[in-house]
Amino acid sequence: MFSIFYKELSGYLNSLVAYITIGAFLVITGLFLWVFPESSILDYGYAGLDSLFYIAPYIFMFLIPAITMRSLAEEKKEGTFELLATRPLTDWQIVWGKYMAAVSILKLALIPTIIYYITVYQLGVTPGNIDSGAVIGSYIGLLLLGAAFAATGLFASSLGKNQIVAFIIAVFICFFAFSGLDSLSQLISLQNFNLSALGINEHYQSISRGVLDTRDLVYFLSYILFFLLLTKTILGGRKW
Amino acid sequence: MSVEVQALTKVYGPQKAIDAISFSAQPGRILGFLGPNGAGKSTTMKILTCFIPQTSGTASICGYDVSSHPMEVRRHIGYLPEHNPLYLDMYVKETLDFMAGLHQIRDKQKRIGEVIELTGLGIEQHKKIGALSKGYRQRVGLAQAILHDPEVLILDEPTSGLDPNQILGIRSLIQELGKTKTVILSTHIMQEAEALCHQVAIINKGKIMTDTLLPDLYHQHPGKSLEQIFVSVTNSAAAHANV
Numbered sequence: 001m002f003s004i005f006y007k008e009l010s011g012y013l014n015s016l017v018a019y020i021t022i023g024a025f026l027v028i029t030g031l032f033l034w035v036f037p038e039s040s041i042l043d044y045g046y047a048g049l050d051s052l053f054y055i056a057p058y059i060f061m062f063l064i065p066a067i068t069m070r071s072l073a074e075e076k077k078e079g080t081f082e083l084l085a086t087r088p089l090t091d092w093q094i095v096w097g098k099y100m101a102a103v104s105i106l107k108l109a110l111i112p113t114i115i116y117y118i119t120v121y122q123l124g125v126t127p128g129n130i131d132s133g134a135v136i137g138s139y140i141g142l143l144l145l146g147a148a149f150a151a152t153g154l155f156a157s158s159l160g161k162n163q164i165v166a167f168i169i170a171v172f173i174c175f176f177a178f179s180g181l182d183s184l185s186q187l188i189s190l191q192n193f194n195l196s197a198l199g200i201n202e203h204y205q206s207i208s209r210g211v212l213d214t215r216d217l218v219y220f221l222s223y224i225l226f227f228l229l230l231t232k233t234i235l236g237g238r239k240w
Numbered sequence: 241m242s243v244e245v246q247a248l249t250k251v252y253g254p255q256k257a258i259d260a261i262s263f264s265a266q267p268g269r270i271l272g273f274l275g276p277n278g279a280g281k282s283t284t285m286k287i288l289t290c291f292i293p294q295t296s297g298t299a300s301i302c303g304y305d306v307s308s309h310p311m312e313v314r315r316h317i318g319y320l321p322e323h324n325p326l327y328l329d330m331y332v333k334e335t336l337d338f339m340a341g342l343h344q345i346r347d348k349q350k351r352i353g354e355v356i357e358l359t360g361l362g363i364e365q366h367k368k369i370g371a372l373s374k375g376y377r378q379r380v381g382l383a384q385a386i387l388h389d390p391e392v393l394i395l396d397e398p399t400s401g402l403d404p405n406q407i408l409g410i411r412s413l414i415q416e417l418g419k420t421k422t423v424i425l426s427t428h429i430m431q432e433a434e435a436l437c438h439q440v441a442i443i444n445k446g447k448i449m450t451d452t453l454l455p456d457l458y459h460q461h462p463g464k465s466l467e468q469i470f471v472s473v474t475n476s477a478a479a480h481a482n483v
């Protein structure tokens with residue numbers, strides 16, 4: 001499994017994929033946080049990273065599927081999947097190795113944003129006047145949200161040989177799980193079903209308040225496991 | 241016997257890709273798997289390498305059954321799939337290092353050096369696979385297959401698309417490997433089977449037509465070349481099927 005993880009990670013880092021996605025993420029969040037007047041901290045006047053954590057899920061929704069779209073689709077298209085599957089490796093190890101590599105890229109994208117935190121920390125009228133608990137909670141939430149998107153992306157990538165199709169399916173599922181369920185739950189006829197509890201947004205918001213609730217943690221872990229299990233099942237589909 | 245196949249059958253939907261085939265192969269003998277396109281050669285090889293499961297029948301490699309002990313089987317085989325899929329954006333050494341890692345080979349660098357030497361990849365070893373010519377890519381595929389020193393080598397059309405010089409190079413390599421290992425290779429080039437194989441199995445429409453040592457085959461069909469034998473065996477089957 002470690003070999004797969006290492007190969008995938010170096011595959012990302014040796015090509016432009018990782019740098020472009022990380023770069024795009026940082027540029028977009030930077031613009032929203034410091035430049036665009038409606039969301040910039042300087043205009044807003046409060047020492048908080050709220051706009052970062054508001055915009056980041058929407059960026060992840062597009063960038064994470066872009067990272068994961070090739071991971072299995074390309075192996076299938078090039079036929080190298082046969083190479084992997086006939087080595088002493090279980091399908092779980094293949095899925096898990098690839099998943100961990102995608103999550104590592106995600107972490108690499110998040111690490112530089114700590115600079116935003118330090119900046120805001122220093123900029124407060126009394127330096128340090130920032131709700132650090134909420135920021136830490138939000139980071140954990142964002143990481144879990146990204147990990148959930150990565151599992152979705154990997155699943156979409158396992159569906160076929162076409163990367164673009166994988167990308168579009170992944171974006172759609174991510175969008176639906178993140179805000180689609182939320183919006184659906186506002187339909188009058190569905191109001192009794194508490195649909196928003198199934199959506200990612202509700203749990204993301206809950207963690208962002210700085211309260212780590214086991215319910216939210218269990219939600220994210222089971223979401224990730226569900227999609228990884230689906231991925232593994234689809235890979236095993238050649239055996240049916 | 242290091243490869244034992246009994247009544248192996250694979251059904252794809254309404255079509256029988258292979259139909260109750262049985263054969264065996266042993267070390268020191270190269271088994272040539274001959275047959276027209278779509279005869280079921282690749283399907284058999286995919287089952288032997290645990291890529292897809294059989295519908296019925298059994299197959300075992302070095303005493304390990306492919307359906308009950310797939311991990312053991314995979315440790316004992318080296319497989320060169322059809323069309324030789326490779327990670328084109330990896331370097332030669334990088335890809336060998338990755339494969340060595342998958343097999344948990346102990347002294348990786350030493351073994352990779354040996355295999356590069358053996359397959360004649362020396363001058364191209366620092367290139368990306370995508371930059372290699374077809375012949376060298378084929379060598380990389382072979383290097384990957386023999387890296388963990390498997391007892392059984394399964395090569396699906398190892399020389400397809402190569403120029404005559406490259407074919408000779410790959411053939412002599414296979415011959416060398418065949419002295420100690422069990423080699424099963426598929427081809428539809430008759431000259432190649434004649435030059436390389438000790439034992440020949442002709443497969444047509446999922447059924448094994450003949451499976452004998454090459455000298456015995458000539459003996460059964462006196463005065464005919466392998467090509468003529470192949471044509472008569474595979475066509476008589478077609479005629480038979482029509483009746």
